[in-house]
Amino acid sequence: MDQLKSRRQFLRSMAFAGGAALVAACGAAAVVEPTAAPVDPTAAPAEPTSAPAVIAPVASTVDITYWGSFSGALGEAEKTMVDTFNASQSDVKVTLEFQGTYEETAQKLTAAIQAKKTPDVSLMSDVWWFKFYLAGALQPLKDLMAAQQVDASDYADSLINEGTRKGDIHWVPFARSTPLFYYNKDIFAEAGLPDRGPETWAEFAEWAPKLVKMDGSTMARAAFAHPNSASYVAWLFQGVIWQHSGRYSDPDFTIRIQEENGVRAGKFYQDSVLTGKWASNAKDIGADFLGGLTAATIASTGGLAGFEKNATFKVGTAMLPSVDQFGCPTGGAGLGILANLPAEKQQAAMKFIAYASSPETTTTWSQSTGYMPVRKSALASDAMQKFFGERPNFKTAVDQLAKTTPQDSARVFIPGGDLIIGKGLERIMIGGEDVATVWGDVKLTLEETGAPIVAALKAVEG
Amino acid sequence: MTSRQLFQIRETLVFIALVSINVTLLTVFIFYPLGKGIELSLYQWDFISPVQTFVGAKNYVRMWTDRTFWQVMQNTLVYTFFSVISTILCAFGLALLLSLPLRGREFVRGLVFLPTLLSGAAIALVFNYILDGRYGLLQNFLSMVGLKSPEWYTNPQWAMVSIILTVVWKQSGYGAVILIAGMQNIDHTLYEAASIDGAGRWGKLWNVTIPSLAPMLLFVTVTGILGAFQSFEIIKVMTNGGPINATNILVYNLYERGFVAFEAGPAGVLTVVIFVIMLAVTLLQLKIGEKSNAL
Amino acid sequence: MHSKSTSAFSLASVLAYLGLAIVVAIIGLPLLWMVLASFKESAEIYQIPVTWIPQRPTLMNYPDAWNAVPFATYFRNSIFTTACAAGSKVLLAISCAYALVYVKAPKRLKDVTFLVILTALMVPAQVTIVPNYITMSHLDWVNTYQGIILPNAATAFGTFMLRQYYMGLPHEVIEAAEMDGATHMQRLWLVVVPMAQPAIVTVGIFAVVSEWNDFLWPMIVTNSNDMRTLPIGLFGLFQTEGMQNWGIIMAGTVFVVLPVIVLFIRTQKWIVDGIAAGAVRG
Structure with missing residues (x-):
């Protein structure tokens, strides 16, 4: 093991010796000539000619590094998945490296790209994979998927x-989730309410007084x-604004949040x-x-397994309540391959992604975590149907998946x-500020912050 | 070459040999990054794309007109002012108490200093739990006298108070230890002279103790301000800068702009702002220090 | 403030001891609370009224926390990186401060050097993270011990503090050594260092503590569990458990805090004196 590692380090330093001058030069150029023409990020990565020659005589197994963000029960499931993959074949060996939360993973991936020392595959959350795409840091996957016979x-x-x-x-779906309505069945029963989620928010508002318990003037x-x-209140509000027939923005980044x-x-x-006075602002909705x-409360389907495991009461789930209409976003994270890898690493990385999102893996993965099965054929499988019978809460989540919509550009x-948007919601819910004023401010900030993205998008996609 | 010149050259070489490693490391790992940060304040960049666009003073103008920036500045002032004042008052009170000839005071001196050494993240976790409105230690005490825990989390002012409380708890002992030493160094004849002049307890405190402690008080104030400017972990763990940005201070905002929103330009502007403020505070200290011959 | 002998039962002394008790409670209770909670089952933590002494004491939180993140590895890494960085800081501070005070180099050179040290004190760590990461990756030192240690190996604070302390040492002693023909190295190690011991110990303790508690840099520069340090483990534990299982989180907190407390108890006398002396002279 140690030998293997030092060998890898040696190879890396070999590659580094060649690349060092180049890296230094690029770094300097970027600083000195900031106005230099943008590098076309969609350009195919240069085929590294020397690397395979160096690596080939060593072994036939391709080592790839995968950066993940899951800890606790989710981390266990992820590790099992990787171990199973490694044991199932000998062409590719994946090393899973846990990087912290989604935010920390984004920070480290940014730093890694700066340093031109990226992992091969990374978990990427819905709110930041796009930034890496725009910067040309993600490998286009269609051809690789075709080569690995993955049915997109x-x-x-x-x-x-x-x-x-x-x-x-x-960006290939992997740990994808949706918001889900969770309720405490014991409290609902005690309040004499039906054992189901509310059809509409109006209905829930009617129920609410029976659920609220006051202690003097405090709730x-x-x-x-x-x-x-x-904690991503803006993700949950994404569904709510759709339910009210509104939206954060159009696909072309026209901000709509301030509209009626x-x-x-x-x-x-x-x-x-x-x-x-029936809702609270919680520091940690899970703990509350x-x-x-x-x-x-409404929380990610990814929390389902944890809730069912830790709750001292019966946990109920339901689809999100409606207003004018139903509205529910997708969320969570997917997998991407970093750009500029040697061809064999790309293939190896794709092989791993194909496995991680295969109908079989997605079935076990979603059953152990609560994340969505990402494959249509997995949904139809017997294993899944049987599982639905045992775990009705999980079925709610999957049934809802069919009715979800990708999120608005302004958030993701x-x-x-x-x-x-989340801080705007704090001003509205905690500060009690006038909603129209707050959304007006939010709109301006989104436009200002979004301007470079719009420009970059034009350069990348035309 | 005279022996005098030779001596000069030798001394200079010794000097360079002794300081070079330290200065080189500081240059590479502090000044170069600082310069980089200042440079980035003139660019629009997302930290990853191959292009950095030069935008001149645009980021500065943007911050100047940014509502959040001014709120953050105000928070920083409020936070620094109250945390430093409270820390000094607590430290001074502790120092007075622990200068009395009491049994066990050595132990207590040690105890009050201990929190200074503990991890900010760990302390923040402990206080998160202590301040918990339902299961926390504080609520436990408050309910004994029929009070309710304040809404530490949803009330912007109380959120700031919770941060300041934690910082004061953690930092007061440091100031206390310094002030105790200062008190021990005060010339006893000054007190005797004051007694002869008919000064009471307060008179002595006001006319002898406090003036004699001026350099130490200055030192505690300045280290307190510089420390307050760098408190990041406690805010990260306890409030994430919220609610409604109420506990978002300069270094936290720098983190948010740089590492969450990935806006290199505004993060660079904040780097400059923080550096300038800290420079000003330190220069002021040196100036006052020189005047009072404290340094 | 040294009054004459205090009579044991005077009102003033009762008040003073009361004050002392309050201080002990305010500082001690949060730490005690942390330790007690680490022995409680989670059901007991969410029980009202709150209990002080665990009713069904459990040791399970410790193995649970220990296994939730690889704390053993993190411990080893924390000890190693802390020892290296703190050792380097102390050595560099001792020698650099000596040069600033006792070596007769041209005044301009000394002033500029001192200014460099002083300015370095004023740069917040958050500013240096990304450029330092890039530097480390150019050296191919990301996710290595030297990568964690090197940016923390130099010290502006320690140098500044020792300089202030050296300036207060009796000059005659050092001059006498010089007259006797002692070299700079001899003067530094045989004369100055023994005299400055309290301040040096203090600088050492601060260096140890700041390394041990450092969070942001080790988090960014490490990629894998075999390189991470304790505070990252603690934060990871917090992320994993959320605010749902305080018992386990408090157990993890004890892992991080306990070594510092032990170290402090063993060196307490020196620290308190050293800090005080350093600041009083400063």
Whole structure:
């Protein structure tokens, strides 16, 4: 093992010796000539001519590094998946390196690209994979998928389409989730409510007084708990604004959040906390839900396994409530291959991704985590159907998947867009500020922050 | 060459030999990054794309007109002011108490200093739990006297208070230890002279103790300000800068702009702002220090 | 403030001891709370009214925390990187401060050097992260011990503090050594270092503590578990468990905090004196 590692290090330093001068030169050039013509990021990566020659005599196994972001139960499942892959064949050996949260992974991937020392495959969250695509850091995957005989049309449409730009796939669905309505069955029963989620938010608002428990002037138990901006409240609100017939933005980055329906949706969130007084702003919605501080909440399907394991009560799930219409975004993370890898690493990386998102793997993976099965054929499989019978909560999540929509550009494509909208929601729900004013500010900030993206997008996609 | 010149050259070479490693490392790992940060303030860049666009002062103009930036500046001022003042008051009170000839004071001196040494992230986790409105230690005490825990988390002012409380708890001991030493160094004849002049307890405190401690108080103030400017982990763990940016101070904002939104330009501007403020504080200290001969 | 002998039962002394007790409680209770919680089952943590002494004490939080992230490896890494970086800091501070105070180099050179040290004090760590990462990767030192250690191997703070302390040492002693023909090395190691011991120990402790607690840089520069350090493990634990299982998180916190407490108890006398002396002279 140690030998293998030092050998790899040796090879790396060989490659580095050659590349060092180049790296230094590039770094200097970027600094000295910042106005230099943009490098076409869609250009095919140069075929490295020397690397295979060096590596070939060593071994037939290709080592690739995969950066992941899962810890706890999810991390265990991910590790099992990688181990199983490594044991199942001898062509590719994947080393899983845990990088921290999604944000930390983004930070480290950024630094790694700067340093031109990237992993081969990385988990990438919905809110930042696009930035790496725009910078030309992601490998287009269509040809690689074809070479590994992966049937792209078997992926759930709304999921694979999100990662498809200009007709090529850059981001393969893996740990994809949707928001799900969770409720505490014990509290619902105690309040004399039916054992199901509300059809509409109006219905839930009617139920709410029965769920809220007051202790003097403070709310000892809320009917519903909102997360904060650092915990992706803007993801959950994405569904809510759609339910109110509004949207954050158009695909061309025209911001729409400040329009009438957006204001209506914001007002709804504000009222739920400030005038209706049935919702709380939780520091940690998971802790509040498990601790019985809230009767219901909306959180990722990825939390399902954890909730069912840790709850001291019966956990119920339902599809999101509607208003004018139903609305529910997809979310979570997918896999991408970093650009500029040697051809054999690209193939090896694709082989791993093909395995990770294969109908068989996605079945076990989703059953152990609560993430969505990403393949149509997996949904139809007997194993899945049987599992649905045993775990009705999980079936709710999958049934809802068919009705989901990819998110608006303002949240997922503008860097920090999620946080900008989330902080606006804090002003609305905690600060009680006028919704139209807040959305007006948010719109300006999104436009300002988004301007470089719009420009870059034009350069990349025309 | 005279022996004097030879001596000069030898001394210079010894000097260079002794300082070179330290200065080289500082240059590579502090000044070069600082320069890079300042340079980036003039560019529009997302940290990964191959192109950095020169935009001149645009990032500065943008920050100047940015509502969040001014809120962050205000937060930083409020946070620094209150955390430093409270730390000094606590430290001074502790120092007075621990200068009394009490049994066990050595142990307590050690105890109060201990939090200074502990990991900010660890302390923040402990305080997160202590301040928990339902299961926390504080709520436990408050409920004994029939009070409710403040809304540390959803109330912007209380969120700031929670951060300041934690920092004061962690940092007061450091100031106390310094002030105790200062008090021990005060010339006893000064107190005797004050007694002869008829000064009471307060008179002595006001006319002898505090003036004699001026250099130490200055030192504690300045290290407090510089420390406050760098407190990042406590905010990251306890509030993430929220709610509504209420605890978002300059270094946290730098982190957010640089490492969450990946805007190199604004992050560069914040680098410059933080550096200038810290430079000003240090120069002020040197200036005052020179005047009072403290340095 | 040294009053005459205090009578044991005077009101003032009762008040003073009361004050002392309050101080001990304020500083000690949070730490005690942390330790006690680490022995509670999660059901007990979410029980109202809150309990102080664990009713069904459990040791399970420790193995659970220890296994949730590879704490053993993190411990080893923390100890090694801390020892190297802190050792380097102390050596460099001792020698650099000596040069600034006792070597008769041209004044301009000394002033510029001191200014460099002083300015370095004012750069927040967040600023240096990305450029340093790039530097490290050019050296191919990402995810290595030297990558973690090197940016923390120099010290502006330690140099500054020792310089202030050296300046307060009796000049006659060093001059006498010079007259006797002692070289700079002899003067530094045989005369100055013994006299400056409290300040040096203090600089050492601060160096150890800042390395041990350092969070952002090791997080960025390490990629794999075999290189990570303790605070990252603790934060990872917090991410994993959320605010749902305080028992395990507090157990993890004890892992990080306990070594510092032990170190402190063993060196307490020196530290408190050293810091005080350094600042009083400063």
